[in-house]
Amino acid sequence: MAVEQGAKPIRFAVLKPGHGSPEAIERAVISEAPVAIEYNGIGYAVMMATPIDLQDYAVGFSLSEGLIERPDDILALDAHRSELGWILRIQVPQKNAEKVVARARQRVSESSCGLCGMDNLDEVMRPLPRVTAQIDVADAAIFAALSALRSHQTLNAQTGSAHAAAFCTPDGAILMTREDVGRHNALDKLIGALARADIDITSGFIILTARCSLELVQKTILANCPMLVTISAATDLAIHIAEKSGLRLVSLARADSALAAMPQNG
Structure with missing residues (x-):
C-alpha cells in the first residue's frame, strides 16, 4: 500500500453490526511521535507532532516562541531520529540563547498545545503587538480558498486525521499548505515554510482546519498575518x-457560510 510521507499502513478488522467474521483491511494511519526541541544543547520542549517538514517546524516554532526574528538567526539545524522519537537540535547566537534560558524556566514538557507548558498566567496572557498588515479580501475569495483546500490536504486524504494550515493570496489562491496531527504544529510548519521561502506572510491570509482557540490567534498575530x-x-x-x-477573524467557515467576528461591546 503506497502511503503519503507522515503516514504508515496498519491492518484493521472492520466490525459491522449483523455481520459474521470481520473483514480485514489495510489503511493509512497518520504518524505521531515525540519531537524534542533543543537550543544550544538546552532542552526547551517536547511536542507530539507528525515528523515531516521538521525544518519548517523548527523555524516556525522558533518564530512563534519569539526566540528568533528571522530564519537566518538559526545558525545550524539538525533533525535526529532516536529510538523514542525525534530530536530537533537548533543552534542560535548567544543573544537568542539567553531568550531560550529565560523562556525555558517558564515551560515544562508539553503536547502540541502552545500554552500547556506555561506555569505563569502573565506569560500566557502576555501583551501582543498590533497587526500592522492590511489586505482587502472579498468574501468570494474566502469561499474560493475553502473550496480548494481539500485538494491540498494530501495527508488527510489518506488518513482522515491531519490538520492543515494553508496560506492564501487575497484572491483566494492557495500558495502553500502544511499538515500535521496537531493544529498548532501545522500552523508553525506553515509559518516556518513561508519564512524559509521568503514569502511575505503579511500579503495574504491563513486558513486552518481547526477550532479557533487563543494559541492559534496568538501565533497568527505574532506573525503579523492580517x-x-x-x-x-x-x-x-x-x-x-x-x-x-x-x-480579522473568520470562523465556522463552510462552503456556504462563515462567521466574521464583529466589534464586541465591553
Whole structure:
C-alpha cells in the first residue's frame, strides 16, 4: 500500500453490526511521535507532532516562541531520529540563547498545545503587538480558498486525521499548505515554510482546519498575518484577543457560510 510521507499502513478488522467474521483491511494511519526541541544543547520542549517538514517546524516554532526574528538567526539545524522519537537540535547566537534560558524556566514538557507548558498566567496572557498588515479580501475569495483546500490536504486524504494550515493570496489562491496531527504544529510548519521561502506572510491570509482557540490567534498575530480563517468555531477569548490586536477573524467557515467576528461591546 503506497502511503503519503507522515503516514504508515496498519491492518484493521472492520466490525459491522449483523455481520459474521470481520473483514480485514489495510489503511493509512497518520504518524505521531515525540519531537524534542533543543537550543544550544538546552532542552526547551517536547511536542507530539507528525515528523515531516521538521525544518519548517523548527523555524516556525522558533518564530512563534519569539526566540528568533528571522530564519537566518538559526545558525545550524539538525533533525535526529532516536529510538523514542525525534530530536530537533537548533543552534542560535548567544543573544537568542539567553531568550531560550529565560523562556525555558517558564515551560515544562508539553503536547502540541502552545500554552500547556506555561506555569505563569502573565506569560500566557502576555501583551501582543498590533497587526500592522492590511489586505482587502472579498468574501468570494474566502469561499474560493475553502473550496480548494481539500485538494491540498494530501495527508488527510489518506488518513482522515491531519490538520492543515494553508496560506492564501487575497484572491483566494492557495500558495502553500502544511499538515500535521496537531493544529498548532501545522500552523508553525506553515509559518516556518513561508519564512524559509521568503514569502511575505503579511500579503495574504491563513486558513486552518481547526477550532479557533487563543494559541492559534496568538501565533497568527505574532506573525503579523492580517487575517485568520478557521473551519470550526472560535472561543470567546480568541475573538477578544483578535479584536484587541487588529486581526480579522473568520470562523465556522463552510462552503456556504462563515462567521466574521464583529466589534464586541465591553
